[in-house]
Amino acid sequence: MNVNEIENYAKLQPLSAPYAKGKVKLPNRVCFQPMEGCDCMENGAPSELTVEKYVKAAKSGAGLVWFEANAVCPEGRTNPRQMMLTRENLPEFKKLLSDMRSIAAKEAGISPVFILQLTHSGRQSITPMIAYRNPVYEERRPACDDMIVTDEYLDTLPAKYAESARLAIEAGFDGVDVKSCHGYLFQELLSSFTREGRYGGSFENRTRLYLDSIRAVKAAVPEDFLITTRLSVSDMVKKPYGFGTDEEGELDMTEPDRLIGILADEGICMLNVTVGNPYHNPHVNRPYRQGGYTPPEEASVGLERFETIERHVKENYPSLTVIGSGLSYYRDDLIGQSERQLREGICDVIGYGRVSLAYPMFYRDSLKGEFSGKKCCLACSKCTLLMRAGQVSGCAVFNEYYRELYKRTCMNK
Ligand SMILES: Cc1cc2nc3c(=O)[nH]c(=O)nc-3n(C[C@H](O)[C@H](O)[C@H](O)COP(=O)(O)O)c2cc1C
Ligand code: SF4
Secondary structure: OOHHHHHHHHHHOOOOOOEEEOOEEEOOOEEEOOOOOOOOOOOOOOOHHHHHHHHHHHHOOOOEEEEEEEEOOHHHOOOOOOEOOOOOOHHHHHHHHHHHHHHHHHHHOOOOEEEEEEEOOHHHOOOOOEOOOOHHHHOOOOOOHHHEOOHHHHHOHHHHHHHHHHHHHHHOOOEEEEOEOOOOHHHHHHOOOOOOOOOOOOHHHHHHHHHHHHHHHHHHOOOOOEEEEEEEOOOOOOOOOOOOEOOOOOEOOHHHHHHHHHHHHOOOOEEEEEOOOOOOOHHHHOOOOOOOOOOOOOHHHHHHHHHHHHHHHHHHOOOOEEEEOOHHHHHHHHHHHHHHHHHOOOOOEEEEOHHHHHOOOHHHHHHOOOOOHHHOOOOOOHHHHHHHOOOOOOOOOOOHHHHHHHHHHOOOO
């Protein structure tokens, strides 16, 4: 298809239209978002449960599969079963990706793009490694000065990101995500206003490690390899303990704009937009319908915030492919809202998080006219509660295995 044909097709079938911008070429606009299952082997290799989830992603027809958080080093793992690609377990990753490519071709008739999310969990690591003392975060999880990582330790990380990116190429990934979101190390550094030294205080210092890591990855990979990022454009935590906010905790795009401009100049091709910190304000990141707590804002406020930010990024940084988030809330209206966002130019590709666990075949069912709102995610947080309880995580409503696990481990606690 030429550009005009794609544009015409996109008006009629927005989700199914192929997408092309620069290096990014996707068979459709459906992205399975990174969803950590905490279910890998202790050495970081995919387990049977991990494989099961990614095989479903391959069958789903999604044109873009964004793999879950993958630690770049053992001390940066958030739990002992977090994904971690290493030289030793490379064959298992190679096999998974090769199987996924065959399955996607055979069952969905497409060749999807696979991105690996590279992360260091920082404050959320098994032994917390914090950027600075943050009283807002420490209300829930106390910390102490000994946990503050040294500049010398941070200096070692860009090389680790570069090495993970090299391994990702060998494993068969099309690109990596240098992740800065949800309160993990790089995101926390963005708000390290009160930290001393090379990684705190000024904008240049707070963004240094993130940008140095992107540059190290860039130097380690061939030109056509995709370097992407998932960014909490704002964590919606009051300045000086949050990024992209003012002293009242309202969204302030001044610094995010400056940062996104640099990311675009550095050659980042896809920006997977996210907001908030799920350990502090989970409703911001995952608009919420039912469950054990009452969020301080209506879901509509969070949904609108996503759209405002995504539209802003798409309008102002035309070189970036913008991935949208937070749509699992819509249930019956999932496809309608996705198509509307694409038609209105809010984002380029729709990212699906919780619904990809609850109802992995939703997109292919929609193509056949068999989409069922009843199978869609309830936005109930049980998958997150499983994770927080130290269990493997999946949909505790629609998947029997996780439903039983949830009953045994999370109910009446
Ligand atoms: C159980 C669970 C695991 C998640 N794991 C990740 C992850 O590994 N990396 C990431 O960037 N976001 C992760 N997220 C956030 C999702 O990718 C997504 O942004 C969020 O759920 C909002 O989208 P949704 O409304 O479609 O669910 C996770 C969310 C949940 C509920
Ligand atoms: S447990 Fe299932 S239904 Fe509930 S939020 Fe998670 S994916 Fe959705």
